[in-house]
Structures are given as structure tokens and as C-alpha cells.
Amino acid sequence: MAELREIDGLRLTILRGGGARFQAAVTGALGFELPEVPNTVAGCALWLGPDEWLVVSDMDMSEALEAALEGEHRAIVDVSDARAVLELSGADAPDVLASSCRLDLRALESGCCAQTGLARVPLLLEPREGGVWRFYVGRSFAAYTRAWLEDAMALQSISASP
């Protein structure tokens, strides 16, 4: 069994910058240190690149970050409307994902994230506690991604039945 749902209302902010002062200011604003290890999650920040993170929150963090980073070289972009957030859960979720994602999913555990492709759609994949797989995908790709995963779930349920 696998279940797919869309998560609404999350605020997504892309944060770019680097250096000790930048890190200290962000730590002050967010209350945790940004992950420096590639493809990991710390607090509510996901590593996207050596100078790039995605901050996921229930409230808009861009103003707090702008205030904390004034004068620093940075980029702060609210991408809440640009990305759709989907969650796939259930015991068969890895099999459903594996139908179109070429990553070794067993190597991904919660606390990691990965940017990869799913059925040729670029997406950010975040395994979460309780076997939940969260995707951040371009809004315009969301319907396609949903349709693809629902199809994979239907096939999975057929092949899993005796």
C-alpha cells in the first residue's frame, strides 16, 4: 500500500551565501546551523549546493533572513508558490518510487535529502520519519508527477496482489 498527498501552506525559501559571518547571522535568525554536509538536512534547512539551501517553515522566513543578513552577500528568494510539496507514504512507497527514480533509495535515510530526477522531472527528495517520502517539485510538474506516481501505485497494487 502507498498513499500520495499534497502538502499545502508550507513556506519555502531559497537561501544562498557563504562565509563565517553569513553562517553566524543565519544561525541567529533560524536557531540552528545550516547543513554543510552535502545532501543532508539540519533543522528545517535542506542542502541544495555548497552555497545554497532550502528553508522549509510554516511561516515566511524571508523577512527574518533579510533582516539578519543585511549588508551580507546573499540571495533570499521565496519559492513557496513555485514548488509543490508531495508526500508518498506506506510500505510500498519505495517500490513505487523505484519505478521511475534511479537513486539507490535504501541508501537514503531520514536526515538526508537528494536532488534527482523522477520520470524526467527534476525534484528534491526528502525521506522523513515513519517511511514518508517528501518531494519538492516545480509547480508546473506537480500534476504530471502526481499522475505518474498514481499510475505507479496502481501497477504496484496489481503486481503485489496474489
Next chain:
Amino acid sequence: MMRIECPWCGGRDETEFHYGGEAHIMRPENPDALSDEAWADYLFMRANPKGVHAERWMHAQGCRRWFNVLRHTVSHEVVAVYPMGTPRPDLPETGA
């Protein structure tokens, strides 16, 4: 399908990457001083070896960072991956 080792994200399939042409091509310091032949050589002439080729790749569906790759043009073996701005590494002795 080629597997390319992204310096940040690890090994991924080639479909996640964009190819960026030959690496280590430097823009001339002073193009005005060049002859037409030398300028055309910079613009158009590229190595086309049967063997190891230094080229640029970008992890488009991942971290979107550029890096250099040494790839064997016959076997597609990725011999080395190294950062932008660093010189081409010496080839390991393979005897091949």
C-alpha cells in the same frame, strides 16, 4: 548509460547532467591582438581524441554545479572528476 560521479551528490546517471564541451579553453587576454586564424582557433577548433578527453559537465538535476571530467571517448569510462579551475590531472597508469 554513463555513470558520472558528481563531486557533491555522488554517482548519478548521465541523464541528470548537461555536457559543457571541452575543458581548459582559455579566452585570450587580448582578442584584438590576435590574427583571424588565432581567433578562429580559439572559437571553433576543439580536440577530438580517440581516448581520454577533458570536458565540462554540470549536474543539472542535482546541485547545478559545474565540474571537469576526464572521459574516455571510446569506452565512456570516467577516468577522473576534478573541480573547475584546477589543472588537468595526470592519468593514472592503467596499461590500457
